[in-house]
Amino acid sequence: MRLLQHHRIVNLLLLATISLRFSTVSLADNWPQWRGTGSNGISTAESIPTHWSTTENVAWRSPLPGQGGATPAVWGKYLFVTSADGDDLVLIAIDTDSGKHLWQRKVTDGNQNARAGEGNSASASPSTDGEHVWVFFSRGDNFTSAILACYDYSGNEVWKFDVADRFGKIDIQFGMTSTPVLHEEALYLQLLHGAMKRGDDTRTGKVVKLNKLTGETIWEVDRETIAVFECKHSYASPFLYSDGNQQFLIVHGADCTTGHALDDGRELWRLGGLNADNDPENKAYDLYFRFVSSPAFGQGKIVVPTCKNGPTFAINVNSELKGEVTGKESVVAWSIQETPDVSIPLIVDDLVYLLHKDGKMQCIELETGSEVYHQRTHTVQHRSSPLYADGHIYFCGKDGVCTVLKAGRDFEIVAENDMAGETITASPIVANGTLYLRTYAGLYAIRK
Template sequence: MPRSYSFGCILTFVCCGMMADISGAENWPQWRGPTFNGISVETDVPTRWDADTNVAWKVDLPGPAGATPVVWGERIFVSSVDGQDLLLICISTEDGAELWRRKVARGNKTARGDEGNSASPSPACDAEHVYVMMGSGDFACYTHEGEEVWKFDVEDRFGKFRIQFGMTSTPVLYNDRLLLQLIHGDGKANTTEARVAAIDTATGSTLWDVPRITGAYAENEHSYASPMLYDHGGLTLLLTHGADYTIAYDPADGSEAWRLGGLNPQDDPDKDYHRTLRFVSSPCPAPGIVVSPTAKNGPIFAVRPDVNGDVTADESALRWVYPRYTPDVPSPLVHDGVVYLCREDGKLLCLDQDSGEQIYYERTHNQRHRASPVYADGHIYLSARDGHVTVVKSGRDFEVVAENDIDEALASSPAISNGTIYLRTFDSLWAIRE
């Protein structure tokens, strides 16, 4: 059962602009969608498909990757590998025709067999440009027509990556800046190698850059999570996650707003420090709450976003803590008062957003799950590594609506735009629509 804490009034949900293009379709401009939380407002999204049914088109890709495609208007942008080349490819939403491809860098590295490579970070896009950072550290901006605007090497600017399985963090696009968390190090406590930075979208120059020191050491200095943006009720925070802490920053200037430790206690006399508790799952923001996962069957923390300072020992800063069953790779999803947590084996844990009480804990498809769940039109989509996507009805009663197979390896999260689900497998890009 969760530990419950008192908290202030729950913020009323504020509908942010959904980054729609002129046709009225909702764009999917970055990994977790238009509101940084895996939620789509699209309707008439398909729930059933297979290799032959409800497939608008399918296009082969040159190599595998776990990066989620991003969509703006009539263009899809997806990163990929082709041998040693690291590519950004632009594809038409209408028919899957390739419009252009650019070699961003050369020098692919794989991680843990089929678990990742240097094209793991997802692109981001706005009305004019697309931005992509590769695991090699090469960071580039292109126009929608494929013209290079700027490019630089993140390692040259902020220091060489020292991370066991490669830099997989996806930048957050917010207004005129790209926000980066670079959490890595040599395994020694209190080093300054980990950094958080903001990059000007127009020029590629650094707007601010701050060290991120937490005291974490051993493999815990390495984070494979991505930053998220909390942007509700007039409060905007960059949420970074790794090295035993969730830390929130002001995206305007990089000043630290708050930090939450206790995710892997460093000085607990009753518990040995867990030297391999690397974070992969990223936090999920929702109005009045930040859901912060850990790893390896550990706890899940629900933080009040409007706190200040080091809140590690401040129980009033927490809405609740659920003591176990954290997702290991898929990020949480919060919708309509329910927190959805897809575990790596396909079990779905649902908690009450206000209290942290368990609503249900049910098994779906018994396979590795690496993609994060997304919500659309009353349904939750859970994507497994074997290409099986389970569609679950949203809400407090567990109901599997559909089981869909395309028989291709799948690690990236779905993107949803204009009534279409885009699935990036290791082999292809699929457009699923009725």
């Protein structure tokens, strides 16, 4: 009898261990928010297809009611995606096994197109923690307001408010596309915008922390710069940096990049010099220098893109990263006179991949900034950010052609997969062993 009880206990412990392992793996395989679990565009999944079409290796295709550039968020069997549906802005829950729509909720109306239809109000990506999902929509004529909302997994609204009512009227030419950061019990937002008048002195943005379950403001701080005109407008997203020693929020826009403390929002460090020394009186100062691409981080460094023909910087996350760090040799590791403009840099091991908007891929050494290669891929406008999975780099052109590169120092195109002309501006993601591609017309689940 004792021997039987011993075996039962051993079996129960074994089952518990297996269950814990599967639970841990499942958590790691979700894609809870913009740029994934590590906020770095990297998936640990294996055996992801490198070749596909609109039918080959397609588990399912789920139609969408309208366009949007937001990537999905995935947790277990739930996939969440935002979209325009005529004038309405909606949140859709989809079953990851079948592609069936579980429910659709109208969050607000007032969809507005931008850049001749290239973008719209459904640009910020949703975020989820396994129980709730958060969405952020810019809306209204000239994008003067924005709605932030929280829903549960049954589609019930938990809270919702107009960000403009609480933090001031939004004034940004192509809409507030920034995706909030979800971390522990809070949401973090960067609200960087301002009037499109050359002589306007309104140069203050805001950084905000909210209670994720109630929407209540925990803190809001002003972020002052001397940026003018369109330079005040940032379409980039904030990110949380954490390496075990330091933890802070990265905010990018208005001619500079800043780090902020999570407890009270105070500014910890500032990197300037991104736009002609941040001096509007400088003849080289570009009045249209608005950031779209966001910083990337990894291996103890932050890679800071700018826009257009501006530079890219890399800074060291060390004990010297505090206060004004512009030109500080112990902090600024390197700079190059090229930048991806729209796509977020991708850091894998000791290399940085910069996807330029014309489809050229530039690979540089993370430590030194030395160029490894700069090669042309598919020649078309690229709006998506690259993804790394299982030794490969995935990215898509606006015309629906998705390129797969072999990661590493040797440039090698593994595949070019044509989605039959379906427009793509959203970035590819991988969750629970499946590659998801969001086009203007539908959502594809790709797996072997």
